[in-house]
Amino acid sequence: MKLRGKPIRKSLKFLTLLLTSMLIASVSAGMYLSLTMKSTIGVYRSNVYFVKGSDANQTGGPTLLLDSTNTTATITGLRAYPNATFTYENVTLVRNNATSGTTLIRLAPKVNPSGNATDFEYVKFMLNGTEARWLNYTVTAGSWSTPSASDWITIPTETQWSIVIMTKASATAVTGRTVTIQITVDVD
Amino acid sequence: MEKLASELLPEFFALMGIDLFLLLSLLTCLLDDRLPKAIPYIYQFAALAGFGHLLVSKNFLIVFTDYMRFWYCFIYLLVSLANIVAVNIYFAAVKKQWTLAKVWSGAVTFPTILMSIFFVSNYSYFQGVPFPLFLQIALVVSAIIMGTSVAIFLSPEALRSRFKEEKEVRE
Numbered sequence: 338m339k340l341r342g343k344p345i346r347k348s349l350k351f352l353t354l355l356l357t358s359m360l361i362a363s364v365s366a367g368m369y370l371s372l373t374m375k376s377t378i379g380v381y382r383s384n385v386y387f388v389k390g391s392d393a394n395q396t397g398g399p400t401l402l403l404d405s406t407n408t409t410a411t412i413t414g415l416r417a418y419p420n421a422t423f424t425y426e427n428v429t430l431v432r433n434n435a436t437s438g439t440t441l442i443r444l445a446p447k448v449n450p451s452g453n454a455t456d457f458e459y460v461k462f463m464l465n466g467t468e469a470r471w472l473n474y475t476v477t478a479g480s481w482s483t484p485s486a487s488d489w490i491t492i493p494t495e496t497q498w499s500i501v502i503m504t505k506a507s508a509t510a511v512t513g514r515t516v517t518i519q520i521t522v523d524v525d
Numbered sequence: 526m527e528k529l530a531s532e533l534l535p536e537f538f539a540l541m542g543i544d545l546f547l548l549l550s551l552l553t554c555l556l557d558d559r560l561p562k563a564i565p566y567i568y569q570f571a572a573l574a575g576f577g578h579l580l581v582s583k584n585f586l587i588v589f590t591d592y593m594r595f596w597y598c599f600i601y602l603l604v605s606l607a608n609i610v611a612v613n614i615y616f617a618a619v620k621k622q623w624t625l626a627k628v629w630s631g632a633v634t635f636p637t638i639l640m641s642i643f644f645v646s647n648y649s650y651f652q653g654v655p656f657p658l659f660l661q662i663a664l665v666v667s668a669i670i671m672g673t674s675v676a677i678f679l680s681p682e683a684l685r686s687r688f689k690e691e692k693e694v695r696e
């Protein structure tokens with residue numbers, strides 16, 4: 338069984354077979370390994386969530402409803418007055434509860450305004466951080482124009498920024514008309 | 526009982542079959558003066574077919590059930606073991622090379638069969654069908670006996686004298 342003393346042809350044959358064997362064995366082992374790979378996904382509480390602002394749930398003011406994880410905020414009872422800008426400074430805030438790392442956030446549209454465009458001039462959302470980030474829903478030629486997502490901004494650790502909401506109804510607005518808008522706060 | 530993370534997949538038997546074919550290919554290449562020249566290449570192709578086997582298994586993982594995957598991988602392993610036994614029989618019955626046949630059985634046939642039985646028993650244990658106790662004891666006992674005999678039988682001195690005897694007989 339020794340290769341020593343055998344013709345070189347046999348050595349080459351053996352070497353070729355050895356190389357192809359190593360190739361087949363390693364590729365097959367890799368294939369098996371890919372079959373056995375398992376992922377463990379843990380559930381964590383989000384570090385970025387909504388916080389109730391001082392303007393929320395006051396008599397005659399807007400109502401803020403947060404879900405159990407504080408990651409969805411529903412604001413109802415916002416008002417818009419014809420030809421006047423009405424500003425809600427502090428209905429809800431976005432909090433970054435992380436103690437380390439870099440967290441980027443931005444405002445982005447989720448669901449387009451539900452209608453009644455002729456009754457409104459705009460609904461604007463502003464992330465009141467170290468720099469303002471805007472998401473402006475305006476009415477152009479009788480229909481809502483959906484904005485693109487704002488630029489990302491780094492929110493420092495253990496910091497909360499308010500989301501300022503500005504509304505303005507059109508001069509010909511009909512009292513009682515409403516619009517529903519859904520936006521998201523993207524986190525990276 | 527919580528299952529261990531190291532639980533075997535049915536494809537392990539296909540992987541084992543591939544490795545056995547590769548081992549056969551290399552060994553038959555070394556012994557090519559006693560075997561047909563094409564045999565090492567045939568075993569390489571058989572190993573390659575096993576890789577294709579794994580590839581198909583991976584792509585149709587959801588379609589094939591565990592039961593089906595086990596059987597087609599296990600059959601592939603059985604084919605590779607059958608080839609090892611066949612080479613052993615070929616040396617003994619056709620070539621009448623008893624010493625080589627004994628060495629082959631001690632160094633290749635029995636260890637591979639024993640390892641295969643061990644892994645099959647391990648797989649069946651995790652599938653909730655453990656081997657009966659007497660079979661498990663028989664497995665351990667045969668492993669000990671085989672290990673001891675192979676160590677004695679394949680000692681360099683013993684091998685040298687046996688091959689020398691065989692050569693003298695042939696001359």
